[in-house]
Amino acid sequence: MEIYKSYLDNIRAALANEIQLSAPEVMFNEDRKRSLLEEQKQLLKKTKNAQPLPSLQDLSSDWGLRPALNQKLGLHPDFQHLKYENGVEYHYIHSMFIDIKGSTNLFKYYSPLVVAIVTNTIQIAAIHTCMVFGGYIQRLHGDGTLVYFGGKQQTRSDSVQRCLSAASLFTHFMKTDIKSFFESRGIKPIYTRIGIDYGNDDDVLWMLAGAGEASEVTTCSLHTSLAPKMQANAKGNGIVVGDNVVGLFPSEFYSPVAARLGEEHRYIFRNQAKNFNYTQYDFDWETYLVQNEHIATNHFNGTIHIKPRQVKVVQPTTGLASIAAVSNPYYGNQVG
């Protein structure tokens, strides 16, 4: 997908660099080796760019989004006062946990520096996608990322759609661009799994965890805890969501995880004393994405594209002419 091109180019450059490093003429040329290693370090630095790449920023304007670009890790702006007040507050939130899987396999083929560039680039692409859709990055756990969607200025229905759109778009990038990139090199592709849950106002307690500099404003909620657990039950490049998400955004895009993994996986959480059974669902992000009003599907090859707000009128019509010329329109008062 065009919007992720720069991220993929970064990975491509790192791998090309690694191939050069293993070439016999470089192995014994210390200067060349040093310069290639320096290039790799620069690529790793490039992934650390705090702002989404222009392609993703264009997406936010095309979709009419209000991206949350200026943010501090673990400090949702609507609840940052809790850092100084030491108080608590109840407020709804969507929790999304994204995990990158299969990076260990990369060590078979690449140096730690290259593996770091690959995993970092993918994690940054995920972070930037979430930021563009208004998500707040709460925490990084190695290859895992916890993101919150929603806040005091956003409605629940708007933020659930933003959350699902971000997860779907990023997963599409993993399933198409990243997958085919590694497969074309004969390497088992790296993939992601995502878990999403929604906690209502009564179920999510915002608070300061830790103390002093070793602290963060976070949520204490069953539904935040369930997001990483549901992630573990997602298939490769899959998304699993909780009952509450289905309730908030009902659609035909869900099927119980039990249908795929068996009845013992129907519920992600049970409290038999309270007769509380919480179901987990596979989210059909591919269908959700192709039905999104901002996405156009090329019916010739099934690829999806972000619809620009305005089509460039300067684009040449040669590719259109061959399809259009098949049509011989008519005007009469009969069928046709």
Place this chain on the structure above:
Amino acid sequence: MATRLDKEATQDFAEVRRHFPKLLTIALESGNVLFEGDIDIFDQQGVYWNTYNIRITVPTQYPRGVPELHEVSQLIERVIDRHIDKDGWCCVGVSHELFIRAHRDFRIIDFLSEYAYPYLANQSYFMVEGHFAGFEYKHGFGGVIQFYQKLFKTQDFELISKFIDSFLHTRLPRYRDMCWCGSGRKYRKCHLLVINELKKISKTQLKSDLSNFQLIQTPQVPFFKQFRRGMTSIVAGS
């Protein structure tokens, strides 16, 4: 609720959904089926052009019959030179040609790929270039004449109407006779194939077309004389 979504049609409709995920099937209580939603237009280089909101009416005798296309989004100017009426009904081709096509199964995915998608792509092309990409039929009976000229591969009205008349009255040449068109070939190796196509058009339609042809050939009808002069410049199918 009475519907006629049999297994074959259901499979066809699922295929439409695979290719055009924003087209939704709507089964009406009357038993009729509609497709409603968006079609995204891409060119052969994979460049996106625009999206039309459309409605397709599936004929009751599906997979026989001709589906109808309506443009709902109003991106196409409602003037007859854009081959669309004020209600958004799209004239994707001459009805005769469509009836011939629909004589055997005319699956909805085929209608989309052969007629609806090219028609909409042609409208996108028009929006940029100010004209259509290929041949367009004249409005009204002029387009019907062009259709017959293309089908018979001749511009000779008299010959066309002679064939239609003979077909309607079963006075056609015998297979081994020389063809009336003067090609020097036997009828079975010449215009017999065209006559077989005529069988797919309703006799009512053919009778109506024949009387229109005869009017054009009547010298004392001034309007049609003028019309006839205009038609001599048509190079059908080019």
